[in-house]
Amino acid sequence: MTKPDSLQGSLDLLVLKILSRRPGLHGYALMTAIQETSREVLRVEEGSLYPALHRMEEAGWIRAEWIAKDSGRRARAYELTAAGKKQLLAEAARWQAVTSAVNRVLRTV
């Protein structure tokens, strides 16, 4: 069951886009960045964030390294790879195609 403001398949796209602008974010920062930039409209399910991140890391689109935080803990900071940049362009193009198709239907029907 999907909620109306869920992200469905576009989580990948958003993560890649944000990392392209602001590299070196850890998971929590990514989550808040998405929520802020979309003005609270889009909310990331925490349960699906990390599997998605790990999946993208597996695919080679992002890479991670451990950084030390001032609180003494370590966190994993992600950044985009070259393959990720290509993937971002592809995903963005796909998104554009889909949304313009939907818009066209809404206008004409």
Add this chain to the structure above:
Amino acid sequence: MSLWSRLVNVIRGDRLIAEIDEELESHIAEAIAHGRDAEEARRAFGGSLRQREASRDIKRMAWLADFLMDLRRAVRAVWRHRALTSAVVGSLALGMGVNTAIFSLSNSLILKSLPVKHSDRLVRVTPGGDFEAWTYPLWEQLQAHQAVLEGVFAWSSQNASFDLSTGGEADLANGLWVSASFFDVLGVRPILGRTFVAADDRRGGGPDGPVAVVSHSFWQRHFHGAVDVVGATLLIERVPFTVVGVTPPDFFGPQVGSTFDVAIPIGTQPLVLRRDRLDQRTWWWLQVMGRLKSGQAVESAAAGLAPLQPILRDLTRPSGLSAADAANYLGSPMTVTPAPGGVSELRRRYQRALTVLMAVAGLVLLIACVNVANLMLAHGERRRPDVSLQVALGASRGRLLRQLLAESLVLSVLGAVAGLLMSVWAGGWLVAQLPAVNGAPYVDLSIDWSVLGFTGGVAIAVALLFGTVPAFRATRVDPIQALKQGRGSAGHGPSALGNALVAFQLSLCLVLVVAAGLFVRTFTALTGQDTGVDRERVIVVDVDARHSPNASANRKALYDRDRILVAVRALPGVADAAYSSNAPMSNNAWNTVLEPVGPAASPIQDRSVLKNEVSPQWFSTYGIPVIAGRDFSVFDQRSPQAVVIVNETLARRYFDGDPVGRSIREVGGPDDRQPDLTIVGVARDAVYTSLREGPPATMYLPSAHAFGPISVRAESESPAYLIQAVIAAITDIDGDLKLRAHLLADDFSAAVARERMLAVLAALFGGLALLLAGVGLYGVVSYGVGARRTEIGIRISLGASRTGVVGLIVRRVAALMCVGVAVGVPISLLGAQYVSGLLFGVSAHDPATLAVAMLALASVGLAAAWIPAQRAASINPTTALRAD
């Protein structure tokens, strides 16, 4: 993340989980720092376990990790059920061990090629005319004229037992006569010194004198690995040879199954043998092999050699042949056959037998697998509650199947390792059973990749064979139903599948027992037949007189026969002595062709007979009665050509009625008419060289020259103790004679080595099969009785007698037996057809053997069913009914 890191993460296990947890924890800490409620933050993640597992599965190779986990669990399960494991591993080890041993032997003897470069281009060349070996003149011509093959070489191991001593006791080495091109064409490079060049292969040796090449093992043994072996002198038959090279350690010669110590050029033969036979045109003794040019096909090589044949024929035809025989000389063309494995007498004799043994061993393994499958089926039934629990917790059927198959694999691998160890020992024993063809048999049984690959493949096949069906059965559970039962004891007894497996096992067992019966009968028939000679009483002394001063140029006698015979006959314990040109069962045959004598001689198809020259009293030495006429006397030896004694078969074939007084004549050349020979006696048939064929037509001439073995008859059987005395007596008279004495019984024994091996092994396997089948049957019947306890309890309480219950069980077993036998009999008959070439004295469809085999199977079945039947009969109905 790459494939590599995913692979590595499989074993990183805990570290991986710790990292994932750390990342998730730092997220939560961040959330808390930003003011979110701790509880809520954690809950937002959903089930942390699932989070962790989802991420972990992304980060590592899931199937590999699962497989390793299955293996770990399988090892633990195998250890837990130790009793079952030992039974299973034991049966599998036996089955796989024998298979690996026989495969290893077959591999070395039949499949492997010679350890030389490009062995696939080696071919064997025969001269045509149904000859397998060449004469030296023929070989010389081939070598001079052929240009089709890249190279040809010749070799022989006849008369190649070289005495390295200077006198007294012989120190024999395995020798090889080789042509100069031998090592070059084979592509064998010496590790020290050089191999032969063309100049070395000349009569009397080449510019360096007589030279020799020694093998690596001989270099170690005789020269103790000394580095100055090149140039050292080696006395061969008291002729000094110079060692010029040493071959690499893995080269054992051109014959699989034997090794060589010293190789010398063919041209040096006159020096070593003290007589020059090389130019003889009727002595066929050389093996010729060649190497194809790169990319050349065997057929084109044969076609290229065909035009040579007429030239070779004309240049080497023996003189004195009649016109018909001359036309037939080398009538059929030269043949070229691929021979990557060299030429092997051992292989030729044993190939069929080894194939049969391989099939038999395979059947034993199959029986063992069926046993194991049944055990696993029953075991699966008992584990139903465990499996049901796993299914209830969410395990998929595929996952469970993989787990159970992992267990089968572990069992199978354990069995294979144990079997491999067993096969090393068994292989050694097998090779020891092979007869010595040229010295002690040498077969390289070291475990190489093909043997390991074979074992591994068999292990996996076996695991799949016995593991698949039980695994499928075990995972087909209805969790509720099974959990409800608690012990899960309401089984229906062995399923139709279990019964079918047992019946199949019984039929295989029948086939093996029939095979065992046939081979054992073959062996007893061969050894038990009347061979016409007293084999237990005779000692045969081979005489080598090349160093004796009596060995004159025209060889009137190589030893002083009369004095020796007198001396030997005078020994206590000796009943008689004689000499002849050939001894029975010595693999030496001398044949000739008779032509009709006298008016109206009827045409006879096969006029070839075997010939032997014997001294007087030779017949009584061997215990051969002269049933008509008389034995030879000393006077016959003075005019040796005029009289002859024939055996019964010859007399029957050529004459009706009494042949004494009639004549026969050997075929001679056009200018060389042989004299008529008058028959003075008829001897009883006796074996000559072959035990399988009946006694051949044989003619005996009085011996004029003494150049064959001396035969000694003892007064009692097993005369081994007399050997020393006989040798001493002969050496007293002529100390230069080289003597080798052995019992006639040993020759007979060696002749049946193959049949003995088949009989022993088939009997062993048959017994093993009976044991396995019996154990399997016992297991299945016990299980059935256990499962039907309730039913039997009810029957007994309703008034069934004990015998009635026993009868119930036994009837079940009998039904299985009948099915097994019904399937097994046609398979046995088919199989027997295939091995009929190896049988003797018993037909492939012999009903007596079949009947005995069925009886054996029936008694085993009865014995196996007896104990469970008794247990069934003593079931207490009240306890049985109460248990459920």
